[in-house]
Amino acid sequence: MEGKVKWFSKEKGHGYIFVENDKDHFFNVSDVIGLELPENGDTVGFDSGDDEKGKHAYSVEILCKPLPGIIGIPIDYRVTCTYCGRKMTPRQLTQRGYVRTSICPYCQCNYGKQSKGLDFFSLISYVILFFLALIFLGGVFSSK
Secondary structure: OEEEEEEEEOOOOEEEEEOOOOOOEEEEHHHEOOOOOOOOOOEEEEEEEEEOOEEEEEEEEEEEOOOOOOOOOOOOOOEEOOOOOOEEOOEEEEEOOEEEEEEOOOOOOEEOOOOOOOOHHHHHHHHHHHHHHHHHHHHHHHOO
8 A cells, every 4th residue: 555654753653645635554663664754744655554543654755755845844944154054044134225235143143245446336435425526635735
């Protein structure tokens, strides 16, 4: 038979396999074939049997692992900080609406690439200041 692992606990050593149009099958870690233990959402093949508590799965073998993000398995988008080594989501610091840097929320160290160079508004500000300085200096020297 084939089914999907509905729930499995490595700590407890047992889990349940969901089979369409049938009851859930209980299995124990000793029923698993191979070195790798199944995880939630894995497609497994097994032999079905009955015991005193209900349906039991024997000779459980992993056939297929699901892709991350499918069947409710979350994708971890967090990154590891190069300084403190913790998993985190970088916080972005902005200036005038533009991202200037990203920092680790735990150690406050810079993470990732910082924007280098001038953005458009900074460039315009410097050009205006340059022309104002020329006008001021021109007025100072021409008044003599």
